[in-house]
Amino acid sequence: MSVQAAALHASRAAARSRARERWRAALRSKTLLAGVSILGFWIVCALAGARLAPLDPYADDLLATLAPPSAAHWFGTDQLGRDIFARVIVGARDILIVAPLATLLGTVLGTALGLALGYVRGAVDEVASRVIEALQALPLVIVALMALAAVGTSDLTVVLVIGFVFTPLIARTVRSAVLVESELDYVAAARLRGDGTLAIMFVEILPNVLPIAVVEMTVRLGYAIFFVASLSFLGFGIQPPSADWGIAIAENYSLVGSYWWTVLFDAAATASLVVGVNLVADGLAGVFEA
Amino acid sequence: MLGFLTRRLLLSLITLAILSVLVFLGGQLLPGDVGRAVLGPLADARAVAVFDHQVGVDRPLWIQYWDWITHFVAGDMGRSFTFRAPVAPFVAEALAHSMKLAALAFVLVVPLGIAGGVWAAMRVGRLSDRVLVLLGQSLGVVPEFISSIVLILVLGVWLRWLPMSADWPEGTPPLAQVRYLILPALPLVLVFFGYVARVARVGTIEALDADYTRTAVLKGLSMPAVMRRHVLRNALLPTITVTASLLGYLAGGLVVIETMFHYRGIGALIYTAARAKDFPMLEAGVLTVGAVYAAASVAADLLAAALNPRLRTAA
Numbered sequence: 001m002s003v004q005a006a007a008l009h010a011s012r013a014a015a016r017s018r019a020r021e022r023w024r025a026a027l028r029s030k031t032l033l034a035g036v037s038i039l040g041f042w043i044v045c046a047l048a049g050a051r052l053a054p055l056d057p058y059a060d061d062l063l064a065t066l067a068p069p070s071a072a073h074w075f076g077t078d079q080l081g082r083d084i085f086a087r088v089i090v091g092a093r094d095i096l097i098v099a100p101l102a103t104l105l106g107t108v109l110g111t112a113l114g115l116a117l118g119y120v121r122g123a124v125d126e127v128a129s130r131v132i133e134a135l136q137a138l139p140l141v142i143v144a145l146m147a148l149a150a151v152g153t154s155d156l157t158v159v160l161v162i163g164f165v166f167t168p169l170i171a172r173t174v175r176s177a178v179l180v181e182s183e184l185d186y187v188a189a190a191r192l193r194g195d196g197t198l199a200i201m202f203v204e205i206l207p208n209v210l211p212i213a214v215v216e217m218t219v220r221l222g223y224a225i226f227f228v229a230s231l232s233f234l235g236f237g238i239q240p241p242s243a244d245w246g247i248a249i250a251e252n253y254s255l256v257g258s259y260w261w262t263v264l265f266d267a268a269a270t271a272s273l274v275v276g277v278n279l280v281a282d283g284l285a286g287v288f289e290a
Numbered sequence: 291m292l293g294f295l296t297r298r299l300l301l302s303l304i305t306l307a308i309l310s311v312l313v314f315l316g317g318q319l320l321p322g323d324v325g326r327a328v329l330g331p332l333a334d335a336r337a338v339a340v341f342d343h344q345v346g347v348d349r350p351l352w353i354q355y356w357d358w359i360t361h362f363v364a365g366d367m368g369r370s371f372t373f374r375a376p377v378a379p380f381v382a383e384a385l386a387h388s389m390k391l392a393a394l395a396f397v398l399v400v401p402l403g404i405a406g407g408v409w410a411a412m413r414v415g416r417l418s419d420r421v422l423v424l425l426g427q428s429l430g431v432v433p434e435f436i437s438s439i440v441l442i443l444v445l446g447v448w449l450r451w452l453p454m455s456a457d458w459p460e461g462t463p464p465l466a467q468v469r470y471l472i473l474p475a476l477p478l479v480l481v482f483f484g485y486v487a488r489v490a491r492v493g494t495i496e497a498l499d500a501d502y503t504r505t506a507v508l509k510g511l512s513m514p515a516v517m518r519r520h521v522l523r524n525a526l527l528p529t530i531t532v533t534a535s536l537l538g539y540l541a542g543g544l545v546v547i548e549t550m551f552h553y554r555g556i557g558a559l560i561y562t563a564a565r566a567k568d569f570p571m572l573e574a575g576v577l578t579v580g581a582v583y584a585a586a587s588v589a590a591d592l593l594a595a596a597l598n599p600r601l602r603t604a605a
Contacts, residue, residue, distance in 0.1 A: 031424065134308035137583045139542025142560060142576055146316045149564035149572060222431045230546055233435045234561060246435070253439060253550065257447050257454070267439045274431045282427065 025287045032283025038276030042269075046093040053086030057243050066259050076261035078252060084261060087243040088269050094155070094238045095245070095273070099224035102159045106166025106224075107217045113167060114174025115201045115209075119182055125175075132168040140165050140223075141230055148236045158237055162227055166220055173216045177209040211288045218281035225274050245270045298591055302584040309580045310362070314355050316576075317569045328371050328567065345369075362577065368570035372563075377574045380559060385578060388548070388555030391456075392540050394471050395478040400533055402479065403486025404526065410487065411494035411525075423491070426484025434546045437477040445473060456553035474551040478543050482536055489532045493525035500524070527598055534590030541579040 050057055055073070061081030069076045075084035117125045135143070140162075147161045181187065182205065190204045231237030232246030240247055245266040252262035325341035326333070342348045346357065358368065367377040406422060413419045429437075446454035458470040497503060498521055506516045544557030556575055563571035 130304065131308055131312075134305045134312060134580075137305060137309055137580045137587075138576065139539050139545075139579070141542040141545050142579060143316075145545065145560060145564045146313070146572060146576055149567055149569075150316060150318075226431055226433050230433045230435060233433070234546065234549065236564070249435060249439060253435075253442075256439065256442055260443055260447070263439050264443065267436045270436050271432050274433070275428045278428055278431045279424075282424070 022287050029283045029286055031279045032287065035276050035279025035281075035283055038272055039280055042092045042096060042273050042276070045089045046096040049090050049093055050086065053083070053089045055083040055086045057083060057086035057090040058241065059083075066255075066262070068259075069261055075265045076259075078248070078262050079255075084248075084265055087248065088245070088265050091243040091245045091248065091266065091269065092273070094242045095225060095228050095232070098155055098158055098238060099162075099228045100221060102162035102228070103166065103217055103221045103224045105159060105163030106170055106220060107213060109163065109167040110170025111174050111206070111209075111213045113171035115178055115206060117171060118175040118178025119197070119201050119205065128168075129172075132172055135165075135168055140227060144227060144231060145234070145236060148231070153236050153239065155238065158228065158231060162224055166224070170213070170216055170220065174209055174213055177212045178205055181205050181208050215281065215285045215288055218277065218284050222274055222277040222281055225270075225277060229270050229274075294595060295592070298588055302588050306581060306584050309584075310359055310577055311355070313573050313577050313580070314358060317573050318351065345371075358573075362574070367574040370563075370568055370571045372566045372568045372571065377571050380571065381556070381574050381578055384554060384556040384559040384575070385582075387553060388541070388544055388557060390467070391471055391474060391544065391548070391553065391555060392478075392537065394468065395475040395482075395540065396533075396537075398475060399479040399482045399486060399536075403483050403533075404490045404529060406483065407487040407490025407492075407529075408494050408522070408525070411491045411498065414491075414495055422487070423484075426487045428484075429480045430482070430484040432480070434477040434481055434543045435550060437480045438474075438547065438550050441473060441476050445476075454551075456548075456551040474547050474553060477547060478540060481543060482540070485536065486529065486533060490525065490529045493528050494521060497521040497524040527594060530597070531590045531594050534586045534593075537583060537586040541582070 045052060059082065061077065063081065064073070064077050065079055065081040067073055067077040067081070073083050073085065075088060078084055078087070113128075117128055143165055144158075144161050147164075148157060151157050151161075187200060187204060190200045195204070228237050229246045232244050233250045235250065237246060238244040248266045249263050249270075252259070256263050325338035325345075325347070329338055329341060339348075346354060349357075361368065365378060367381060369375060370377050370380065373380070406426065410419045410422045442454055445452045452473045453470050454473065456470050456474050458467055462470070503516060503520050506520045507513075511519075541557060544555055545561050546557070547553070548555045548558035549561050556579060560572060560575040560579070563569075563575060
């Protein structure tokens with residue numbers, strides 16, 4: 001075995017043992033485990049949907065409207081007599097499609113943009129950083145409201161708008177990581193070897209900033225769920241007749257004084273989902289830092 | 291100090307200029323024709339053309355932008371499509387309302403957050419520290435309409451301690467109005483508590499670790515004196531800057547909160563304008579929020595510079 005091959009072998013073995021170490025740390029992390037359980041529960045609900053629910057989530061029953069929780073309807077019924085237990089289960093689906101897709105879009109675009117800005121630098125980087133700063137002067141909900149008012153609301157436009165809004169935020173995080181990486185020897189070595197700019201960006205630097213991008217993605221997923229839920233509540237997110245929790249709360253919160261069950265279970269479901277994703281993000285950050 | 295001030299002001303002016311272009315372009319995203327969108331699909335084509343000419347959307351984009359921004363800076367924010375009246379008075383009144391709500395939320399969350407952060411920093415690494423950090427972080431990701439629902443149920447419906455709507459009766463004295471604003475302010479407090487606490491915690495941990503703190507302890511100062519004179523003074527500096535930047539994010543929460551509690555602030559104004567596709571109103575509201583944020587962050591930087599001489603030359 002040549003010296004180079006031995007060195008390569010050793011560094012691969014080190015990388016493997018580091019990955020194993022991380023995996024063990026992940027299993028030890030209680031926050032991560034708690035988060036994954038909560039998130040897993042809602043993913044199962046989203047996938048199985050109506051098959052898990054004892055009653056049809058979309059069936060009206062005008063003889064049993066606004067019925068309090070009972071043996072027949074565990075979480076009671078809403079204004080149309082629909083079973084809230086079934087709707088809370090089915091309601092996980094749309095938000096768990098829209099929010100992750102938006103996050104993925106933002107992460108892919110943001111990572112590419114961050115790589116480009118951090119590695120190429122120069123005037124483009126300067127201008128882009130100013131625009132990103134200007135965008136950050138606005139709360140995301142307001143940016144999204146404005147864009148959605150202009151282009152119209154559908155699942156697709158919500159994904160696109162949140163994805164585009166996340167892009168500069170993720171780009172900023174990736175950019176600062178790239179700035180550190182591009183000073184390191186392996187980048188200089190690749191440049192001396194004659195590798196092209198794109199090859200250095202995506203083959204050399206990208207794998208080293210990927211953990212940061214992944215942690216950033218889980219953090220952003222939490223925010224994406226926050227925004228999709230808020231937008232749905234405002235009527236600019238997921239649209240009826242979806243059983244989405246935000247829509248249900250918007251339809252029923254004026255009744256909260258007399259019919260608390262029409263909003264409380266949907267509220268608890270939303271809260272548990274965002275907290276679950278946040279625990280996963282927190283746990284992952286701990287694992288990657290360790 | 292003067293150089294720092296001008297540089298800082300210039301930078302926020304550039305930010306605002308870019309923001310105004312973005313907001314203006316956002317208003318142009320509307321597909322098709324403004325007149326058609328406002329007057330509806332059944333309107334006569336000639337009426338649409340007249341409307342477009344009246345509001346001036348048949349001119350080149352950059353002329354429209356220049357016209358809009360020069361008038362805007364002079365205080366003329368355009369005419370609302372919905373109300374057929376100048377936008378500025380609506381925005382001014384809404385902003386005043388929102389400031390009241392934001393001020394109350396601020397007065398509650400800043401001391402609470404700092405107290406929580408310092409408390410956690412003094413127990414760093416212990417279970418109570420970990421629980422407080424996770425709790426703050428979790429509360430920060432729960433959307434405001436969710437915490438509002440729970441607070442309305444518990445404090446408004448079950449305990450009957452607070453009124454459930456911020457729409458107080460005509461002639462309520464200012465101090466009594468605060469009672470109506472507590473419930474809408476609480477969800478904002480919950481969302482931002484973890485944020486303020488985290489910054490205060492990190493600042494305190496750093497200050498507790500610093501050499502000057504060790505010196506102070508070793509020369510025999512009592513712990514409360516060390517905390518007051520050496521730790522808190524240094525720890526709270528970054529907290530001030532960060533808290534001011536909260537003001538911008540607060541406006542995002544206001545959209546949801548003001549809609550829920552029937553409060554006529556800037557958030558509700560933006561929401562109503564977005565629903566009605568009233569773009570002059572929407573653009574004015576959004577740009578006002580951006581301007582308030584820019585002003586707040588300049589104020590925060592100046593305050594930090596006044597408190598810390600080292601910052602005046604840096605940055």
